[in-house]
Amino acid sequence: MTKAVRYDEFGGIDVLRIEEVDRPVPGDRQVLVQVKAAGINPGEAALRTGAMTDIFPSTFPSGQGSDLAGVVVEIGAGADRFAPGDEVIGFSEKRSSQAELVLVDVDNLTPKPENVTWEVAGGLYIAGVTAWGAVHSVQLEKGETIVVSGAAGGVGSLAVQLARRAGATVIGLASERNHEWLRGHGVIPVAYGDGVTDRITAAAPGGIHAFIDTYGDGYVELALALGVAIERIDTLIDFPAAAKHGVKTEPGPNGRPGAQVLAELAGLIADGHLEVPIANAYPLTQVRQAYTELERRHTHGKIVLRP
The missing domain is CATH 3.90.180.10 (Medium-chain alcohol dehydrogenases, catalytic domain)
Structure with a gap:
């Protein structure tokens, strides 16, 4: 037994x-x-x-x-x-x-x-391949700026690192107790809550090109208000908002990458490139x-x- x-x-x-x-x-x-x-x-x-x-x-x-x-x-x-x-x-x-x-x-x-x-x-597995799929889904290019909500969570903490590896400027929405960790990984920390739109705009004078939402609770609407194109917004949790606005929900239940990506992520961790x-x-x-x-x-x- x-x-x-x-x-x-x-x-x-x-x-x-x-x-x-x-x-x-x-x-x-x-x-x-x-x-x-x-x-x-x-x-x-x-x-x-x-x-x-x-x-x-x-x-x-x-x-x-x-x-x-x-x-x-x-x-x-x-x-x-x-x-x-x-x-x-x-x-x-x-x-x-x-x-x-x-x-x-x-x-x-x-x-x-x-x-x-x-x-x-x-x-x-779940956090790693979800973050990997989300970063790929928003088609980041070097020099672009992306916002990640829940940036210190299980998926968010990996998404911000993978977005940085893609050459993006990354703004991470998180509570202040996690800001030091984000800064240490090359991420611009922004506190959530009242006034978050103004804080994001101040942190990204060149505009926001992509948005990954790992938290829900209105962040899809925030991304749209920031002028992010529908096809470059990916929510991993707010499926009603995705259905309403037509944004992505990748990798999704049928598109989750498997052991090959898991091996890639494990290799990045082993080499000290991902935490x-x-x-x-x-x-x-x-x-x-x-x-x-x-x-x-x-x-x-x-x-x-x-x-």
Whole structure:
């Protein structure tokens, strides 16, 4: 037997529990991974409450989680590019990564660089490939200026760094306690709240060319008010605003890049070109406490579980 996060109905954090389940057995092109770290994400909370059931139907009992990093325990037929003992980064498409042992399709794994920590590796997939997809979707060119809302969060903190690597001037909207971190990564910090439009305009006298919204709460309308073209606005969370105004929601559920981009991001981290801030790490048994912190929506970087 092995432990995994489960829930039997839609609801709040209190529906989450740790359950003893049968040890998984790898099938064709599957790898059994002992999880060392598993990231948590806002989308998982939305799935748990039933808010995304029209897009992602659920069956019960449901597991939870996509992000993971760990050690290969066993391989199935056709998965021999990995071997027991290999350290890997990957993702589950079965809502199952928040567990001690997880079956992962071989194509959803990439080797973990030795100098990337378990916490960083385990929290990389959703935030990393989402940030990567968003930066590519707004078609940044060197010398342009972009605004990123929620710039110190799990996705935002990576998006601002990737936008800087693309040669853009980056304005990051964040609370003042995160401004020092943003400055240290070449980002112009701007506080959100009343007067934010004037503060952005003052920080970007040449205008704003693109906008990535990781937070919601009216930032699509702010981007339009700043004169950003519809095709260069990407919101990762405000789907009603996207439908109303026709802005992008990439990478989206069907366009999320996979293990190849995960390997690229892991390489950037290993080489010191990309940082994944870790806000906190909780044991698997404290999954409720982890999501309580996440849902306050003021986290700097990623929260991970350590089975």
